[in-house]
Amino acid sequence: MNVPYDCGLAIVRDASAVRAAMGRRGDYLIRHEHGDPIDKVPELSRRGRAFTVWAALRSLGRSGVSDLVERLCRHASAFAAGIAEIDGATVLNEVAFTQVCAGFGSDGRTDRVLARLLDDGTAWISGSTWHGRRVMRISVSNWSTTDDDVARTLDAIRRAAAEA
Structure with missing residues (x-):
């Protein structure tokens, strides 16, 4: 879709599996019943890469x-x-x-x-x-x-x- 190479999606049915694989824990990190974006990406600080993918999908x-x-x-x-x-x-x-x-x-x-x-x-x-x-x-x-x-x-x- 000609979006930056560091943009990607993995659609996973089991949210707990994603949290177990990608999540991090620390007293300073948000804990909420709906989760936090940190539970879904491999790094703590990042730009909003998903927007580029969303825009390409929306456009195409x-x-x-x-x-x-x-x-x-x-x-x-x-x-x-x-x-x-x-x-x-x-x-x-x-x-x-x-x-x-x-x-x-x-x-x-x-x-x-x-x-x-x-x-x-x-x-x-x-x-x-x-x-x-x-x-x-x-x-x-x-x-x-x-x-x-x-x-x-x-x-x-x-x-x-x-x-x-």
């Missing part, structure tokens, strides 16, 4: 969140399909959500493809190590990513792979 609505997730997943699948067609490239993970890990033969070649891609400037895609192998790690997470962005980025990856 159920269908908007569903459309966003579906679109991000579709873009990740398109990246995987496009990379799989590149000579010497292998998609190494099952693309079940928005992450794609791909190798380009050797670790050295994968790093060269990444360097050429970053030098190209079309897209910023990071390298990583996955199961002991160097990989190109694509994380599709921006709401504004379009089909054209994916196509242009795949063209840049193809160029980088050809040059490496």
Whole structure:
């Protein structure tokens, strides 16, 4: 939903389990029958992160969140399909959500493809190590990513792979 990474929700049926896992006790802390926010978050002092999540949910609505997730997943699948067609490239993970890990033969070649891609400037895609192998790690997470962005980025990856 493109909210800050430190925003998150866990919906838990058993309130006592959340209090046991997250709660803190001290004479200076509020004790009330309805609980206190301290019983639901891992730190004592924090900004109101939940507002950002609430605003995104309120703005997008159920269908908007569903459309966003579906679109991000579709873009990740398109990246995987496009990379799989590149000579010497292998998609190494099952693309079940928005992450794609791909190798380009050797670790050295994968790093060269990444360097050429970053030098190209079309897209910023990071390298990583996955199961002991160097990989190109694509994380599709921006709401504004379009089909054209994916196509242009795949063209840049193809160029980088050809040059490496």
